[in-house]
Amino acid sequence: MNNNYLVAVLSDRIQAESAYTLLEKQGLPLSKITILGRGYKSADEFGLIDPNEIAQKQAKLMAIWLIPFGFIAGVGFSLATSLQTFAWAGEIGNHVVGGFLGAIGGAMGSVFIGGGGGIAFGSGDSLPYRNRINAGKYLIVVEGSQLLIQQATTILRKFDPENIQSYIDMYQ
Numbered sequence: 211m212n213n214n215y216l217v218a219v220l221s222d223r224i225q226a227e228s229a230y231t232l233l234e235k236q237g238l239p240l241s242k243i244t245i246l247g248r249g250y251k252s253a254d255e256f257g258l259i260d261p262n263e264i265a266q267k268q269a270k271l272m273a274i275w276l277i278p279f280g281f282i283a284g285v286g287f288s289l290a291t292s293l294q295t296f297a298w299a300g301e302i303g304n305h306v307v308g309g310f311l312g313a314i315g316g317a318m319g320s321v322f323i324g325g326g327g328g329i330a331f332g333s334g335d336s337l338p339y340r341n342r343i344n345a346g347k348y349l350i351v352v353e354g355s356q357l358l359i360q361q362a363t364t365i366l367r368k369f370d371p372e373n374i375q376s377y378i379d380m381y382q
Contacts, residue, residue, distance in 0.1 A: 213353055213354075213378070214353070214354060214355060214356055214358070214359045214376065214377070214378055215351060215352070215353050215359075215376065215377040215378075216350075216351070216352040216353075216359045216362050216363055216366070216374070216375070216376045216377075217339065217349055217350070217351050217373075217374070217375050217376075217377070218349065218350045218366040218369070218371040218373070218374045219339075219342050219347055219348075219349055219371050219372040219373040219374070220347065220348045220349070220350060220369060220371050220372070221347060221348075221372060222346075222347075222348065223247065223248070223249065223348060225348070225369055226245050226247060226250075226348035226349075226350060227245075228369065229350050229365070229366055229369045230243060230245055230350065232365055232368070233350075233352070233362060233365055233366075236361065236365055238352070238358065238361060238362060238365075239354075242352055242353050242354045242358065243350065243351070243352050243362075244256060244350070244351045244352075244353075245348060245349070245350055245351075246258075246339075246343055246348065246349040246351060247343055247346075247347065247348035247349060248343075248346065248348075250348070252343070253336070253339065253340045253343055256351065258336040258339055258340055265324070268324040269320050269321050269324035270320075270324075271324065272319070272320035272323065272324035273316070273317060273320035273321075273324070276316035276317070276319050276320045276324075277313045277316040277317050277320070278313070278316070279316055280312040280313045280314070280315045280316025280317070280319070281309040281310070281312050281313040281316070282309070282312070283312045283315075283316075284308040284309040284310065284311050284312020284313065284315070285305050285306070285308055285309040285312065287308055287312065288304055288305040288307075288308030288309070289305060293308075295307070295308075342372075347372065350366060350371075352366075359376050363376065
């Protein structure tokens with residue numbers, strides 16, 4: 211079953227607490243409402259994904275196959291071209307050095323592509339929300355049915371939030 215979420219960004223604590231109180235008075239279940247910000251839940255406690263964590267995991271996963279592939283590609287290139295770049299290493303040594311250079315290239319690819327891609331594309335909206343919390347803003351998050359999200363949207367719009375966005379979590 212899909213979970214629906216509504217995230218509203220409010221400028222200060224007083225506004226966030228007023229919105230929470232009004233949601234409560236209108237009969238929305240408090241177990242479905244969360245305030246994120248200073249003095250309340252943090253982004254990590256709520257489960258907003260840290261893009262740096264994603265980048266590290268993605269870089270490690272890519273390294274598992276890119277480093278051996280780079281080694282094999284380096285050896286293959288050395289065999290195909292028969293270059294004697296390192297005369298001191300001999301014929302077999304040149305192939306091994308070529309393999310190590312290919313493995314280094316694979317490691318660099320996993321860091322720059324895997325890690326950089328995780329930071330650039332893996333965060334979704336969590337990074338802007340984290341930045342807003344760090345800037346002293348507060349988030350009201352409502353989780354529930356589509357009807358509950360619609361009710362909460364109507365109520366929260368009265369507080370003129372900086373941003374209000376609904377989401378469907380299809381991975382739950």
